[in-house]
Amino acid sequence: MDVNQSDKVKCEAAKILGINDSEITGYQIKRKTLDARSKQPVYLLSLELFIGEPIRVKSVKVPHYRDVHQSDRQVIIAGCGPTGLFAALKLLENGVKPIILERGKLIRDRRRDIANLNKKGIIDPNSNYCFGEGGAGTYSDGKLFTRSIKRGNVNEVLGIFNHFGADDNILYESHPHIGTNKLPAIISSMRELIQDAGGVIHFDSRIQDIHIQENAICGVWTSDGEYYPVKKLILCTGHSARDIFQLLHSSKILIKEKPFALGIRVEHPQNLVDRMQYHSETRDPFLPPASYSLVQQVGGQSVFSFCMCPGGIIAPASTDPEALVINGWSPSKRNNPYANSGIVMQVGPKDWQGHLSYGALAAMQFQKELEQRAYKAGGGNFTAPALRMTDFVEGKVSTTLPACSYPPGLNATDFREVLPPGILKCLKHALLAFNRKMKGFYTQEAVVVALESRTSSPVWIPRDENTMEHIQIQGLYPCGEGAGYAGGIMSAAMDGQRTAEALIRSFGHS
Numbered sequence: 394m395d396v397n398q399s400d401k402v403k404c405e406a407a408k409i410l411g412i413n414d415s416e417i418t419g420y421q422i423k424r425k426t427l428d429a430r431s432k433q434p435v436y437l438l439s440l441e442l443f444i445g446e447p448i449r450v451k452s453v454k455v456p457h458y459r460d461v462h463q464s465d466r467q468v469i470i471a472g473c474g475p476t477g478l479f480a481a482l483k484l485l486e487n488g489v490k491p492i493i494l495e496r497g498k499l500i501r502d503r504r505r506d507i508a509n510l511n512k513k514g515i516i517d518p519n520s521n522y523c524f525g526e527g528g529a530g531t532y533s534d535g536k537l538f539t540r541s542i543k544r545g546n547v548n549e550v551l552g553i554f555n556h557f558g559a560d561d562n563i564l565y566e567s568h569p570h571i572g573t574n575k576l577p578a579i580i581s582s583m584r585e586l587i588q589d590a591g592g593v594i595h596f597d598s599r600i601q602d603i604h605i606q607e608n609a610i611c612g613v614w615t616s617d618g619e620y621y622p623v624k625k626l627i628l629c630t631g632h633s634a635r636d637i638f639q640l641l642h643s644s645k646i647l648i649k650e651k652p653f654a655l656g657i658r659v660e661h662p663q664n665l666v667d668r669m670q671y672h673s674e675t676r677d678p679f680l681p682p683a684s685y686s687l688v689q690q691v692g693g694q695s696v697f698s699f700c701m702c703p704g705g706i707i708a709p710a711s712t713d714p715e716a717l718v719i720n721g722w723s724p725s726k727r728n729n730p731y732a733n734s735g736i737v738m739q740v741g742p743k744d745w746q747g748h749l750s751y752g753a754l755a756a757m758q759f760q761k762e763l764e765q766r767a768y769k770a771g772g773g774n775f776t777a778p779a780l781r782m783t784d785f786v787e788g789k790v791s792t793t794l795p796a797c798s799y800p801p802g803l804n805a806t807d808f809r810e811v812l813p814p815g816i817l818k819c820l821k822h823a824l825l826a827f828n829r830k831m832k833g834f835y836t837q838e839a840v841v842v843a844l845e846s847r848t849s850s851p852v853w854i855p856r857d858e859n860t861m862e863h864i865q866i867q868g869l870y871p872c873g874e875g876a877g878y879a880g881g882i883m884s885a886a887m888d889g890q891r892t893a894e895a896l897i898r899s900f901g902h903s
Contacts, residue, residue, distance in 0.1 A: 398679070406442060419448030426567040427681070432672045434680060439565075453552040453564065458482065461490040462591035466900060468893075469494060469613060469623040471600050471637075474528020475882045476629035476873030478583050480889035481592055482553065487897045491592040492623075494615060496599035496630075497525030500577045507532070510709055511800035514774030519599060522710045522720065523633040523847075526596065527580035529710075529874075530882050534702050534722040535571030537563055537883050545887025553886075557582040560725070572725025595619075600630070600637065603644060603869075610868035625896055629873035629889060632850035633712045635757060637875070642753055647855060647865045650745070650756040651877050654699060654848040655763070655812075656737030656820055658719050659782065660797055661839045663704055666732045669833045682727045685734070687834075689826040696823035699735035699848055703727045706798035707842055709775045716764035717771055717778075718847050719799065731798045735845040738819055756851035763812070767844035770810040771803075778806035782839040786821045795840050803842065811843045853877035861895035870896055 400414075407414035424439035443449065466489045470477045473495035481491035496519045497503060503525035509515040510522075523529045537551060551563055554571065558579045563569035571579065584594060599616040603626070612622040630637045641648050663683075667676040670683035682703035689696050700720070704727030710720040721733040745759035770778040777799055784791040791805045808817060828835035854871035855864045856878075863869040872878055872892040879885040 402438065402440070406440060410442075412444070416444050417442055418446060419443045421448070421451065422565045424567065425562075425565050429670055429683070434671060434677075453555055455552060455556045456482070456486045456549075458485040458586060458590050459488045460591055461485060461488060464488055464490040464591065466490060467492055467623070468625045468627060468896060469621055470627045470629065471613070472528060472629040472631060472634075472873070472875070473497075473526055473584070473594060473596075474629065474631055474873065475530040475885040476528075476879065476889035476892075477627070478527070478580070478587070478889070479550070479553070479886040480627050480629065480872070480893040481587050482583065483890045483893035484897070485587065485590050485592060489897060489900075491587065492621065493587075493592070493594040494598045494600060494613070494621070495526065495594060495596050496616070496634075497521075498596055500526045500531060500581055503531075510711070510775065514776075514801055516711055516714055516775070518712055518714070519597070521712055522708055523631060523712050526584060527576065528631050529633070530885070531576050531580050532573055532708070532722060533576070533720075533882060534700060534705065535573060535576050535725075536700070536881065537569040537571065538567075539881060539883035539887075544884060545890055547883065547887070550883060550886045550890070554579060557586075570723070570725070570727075572727075573722040574724040600640070603640065603646075605644065605646075605866060608866055610866060623868075625868045625870065625899070627870045627872060627889075627892055627896065628854070629871075629875060629885075631873065631875045633847055634875055635761070638754060638757055638852045641854070646863070646869070648753045649853045649855065650742070650753050651849075651851055651853040652739050652741040653756060653760065653846075653851045654735075654737040655740045655760070655816065656696070656735060656845045658707055658721055658733055658735050658842045658845045659824075659839055660707060660731050660733040660842065661834075661836070663730055663732045665833065665836070665838060666703065669831050682732065684732070685831060687827045687830060689823045689830075691738075691819045691822045691826070694738050694819050696736065696738045696819055699737050699845070701732070701734035703732045704729045705731065705733055706800075707733050707777075708799070709777075709801055710847060711764070711768075711775060713761075713764070715768050715773075716761065717768035717775060717844055718764055719777060719842055719845060720847065729798060733798070735848065736820060736823065737845055737848055738816065738823075740816070744813065744816070753852065760846050760851050764844055764846055767811050770806045770843075775801040776804045777801065778808065778811050778843045779803035780805060780808060780841050781837045782824060782835060782841050783837040785841040786824055786835070795838055797840050797842070799842060803840070808841075808843065849880055850875050850877050859895075860899065861892045862899075
C-alpha cells in the first residue's frame with residue numbers, strides 16, 4: 394500500500410472515530426476484502442489502530458525447526474510438493490529426520506524442461522509443470538484461499554509461507570495469492586532450510602517398488618536402483634502420479650476409483666472481465682484485475698468455474714507424451730492481458746462405465762483416454778483443441794481463433810472428438826447460463842480450450858483418519874491431493890502437517 398493510500402485509510406478511520414487523523418500514529422491491516430457487488434466497488438478493512446502511541450508491529454510466529462543431523466528417527470516422504478514440504482517441516486519441529494524422494498528435478502533444472510514443453514512440444518515425463526521440486530504447487534497460481542479451515546491451522550500455513558518470502562498481504566487478504574513468479578524462490582527457501590537442518594532430499598529419484606511384509610512397510614526401491622529401508626512412508630506423490638496408482642493396485646494395496654472434475658478452460662480479454670465486473674469502461678488503478686466465481690445446475694449436474702486466473706496464462710500441464718492437459722496461473726501482479734478459468738463438472742461411475750475392467754483404476758483410465766483424444770485433436774506437439782466460445786456452443790468449427798496466452802498454440806477442432814456428448818451438452822448450457830449471471834460472458838472474443846482434467850485425483854487411497862495410516866498397510870501414510878484428501882496448496886499443506894503430526898504420535902507406540 395503506497396503513502397497516498399495509507400493516508401486515505403487513516404483519514405477514513407479518523408472520521409469513523411471522530412478524531413483528528415494526526416492522532417493515529419499507525420495501523421495494521423487485519424483483514425482486507427473487496428466488495429464489488431455494487432456499481433461502486435469498495436474495500437472493506439478491519440484495522441488495528443494505534444492512537445497516541447508507537448505502532449507495535451506483531452511478528453508472525455514461526456515454528457522452531459530442530460537440527461536432525463544425528464536423529465535416529467527417520468521418515469521417508471515420497472513427493473516434494475506442498476504436502477511433502479509441509480510434512481517435512483512439521484517433522485523437523487519434532488526432531489524427526491525427513492528423507493524426501495522426488496522423481497523430478499530442482500527448480501533451476503526444471504525450468505529448462507518446461508521451456509522445452511512450451512516452445513518445442515517436448516515433454517519430460519518426470520520434469521514438467523506437475524513433477525519436480527515443489528510439485529505442481531511451484532507452477533500453480535499460488536492461491537492460498539481454502540474453505541478447508543477445519544483441516545488444520547490456516548494462519549500457521551500462511552505464516553510459514555510469509556516467513557519463507559511471500560508478501561505480508563497474504564496474512565490479511567481475504568483471497569491471498571502469491572503468484573507463479575514468486576513461488577519458485579519460496580519453495581527453494583523451504584528446501585534449503587530442510588537440508589540445512591539435516592533433512593535429506595533426493596531428486597531424480599522415482600519410487601519403483603514398495604517392499605511390504607506382513608501388511609507393513611519395510612522399504613522402497615527407486616528408479617536409480619537405491620533401496621531405502623523404512624518403517625514409515627508418507628505417500629504424497631500428487632494426483633498425476635499414475636505409475637504410483639498402478640503400483641499400489643498391482644501390489645494389492647487397497648485403492649478406490651474416485652469422481653473428479655472435468656471440462657474446459659475459458660479465456661477472455663482481461664479488460665472485458667474488468668468491464669463486466671466493475672461496470673465501468675476502464676478499471677480504477679486502485680482495483681485489482683477482476684475475477685469471477687460462477688456455478689450453474691444443469692440437468693442435476695453442477696458446472697462451476699475453477700482456479701480462475703485474472704491477468705494469467707493457460708499452460709500445458711501434461712505429464713505423458715501424446716496426452717494433453719491444460720491449467721492456468723497468474724503472476725503476482727496479475728498483469729497479463731488475459732483472464733482464464735476452468736469450467737468443469739464432476740464426472741462419476743456412469744461416465745466411466747466402459748472402463749470397469751480396470752477396477753480401481755477405471756476413473757484414471759477414463760481420464761487418460763480423454764487426454765489422449767485431446768492431444769490427437771490438437772494436432773500434436775501439445776497444441777490445444779480450441780474454439781471461439783460462440784462456436785463451441787453452436788457446434789461449429791471456428792474459421793479463426795482469437796489471440797490466446799497458451800504458449801504451444803491452438804488448433805480449431807470439433808469438440809466432439811474430445812469430450813463425451815453428455816459432458817459437452819452440460820458445458821454448453823452452463824456457458825449460456827453464466828452469461829445471464831455475468832452479462833457479456835458469452836462472447837466470440839472468448840476462447841474455449843481443452844482439456845481441463847487434473848483438478849483432482851481420480852483415485853482415493855483409504856486411511857484411518859485418527860492414525861492417518863492406510864487402513865490395510867501399517868506404516869503407509871497416504872495424504873495430499875494424490876490420495877484424495879486435498880485440493881489446492883493450502884489444503885495440501887495442512888494435510889501434510891496433520892499426517893506428520895499423527896505419524897509423530899505413532900513413534901510412542903512403535
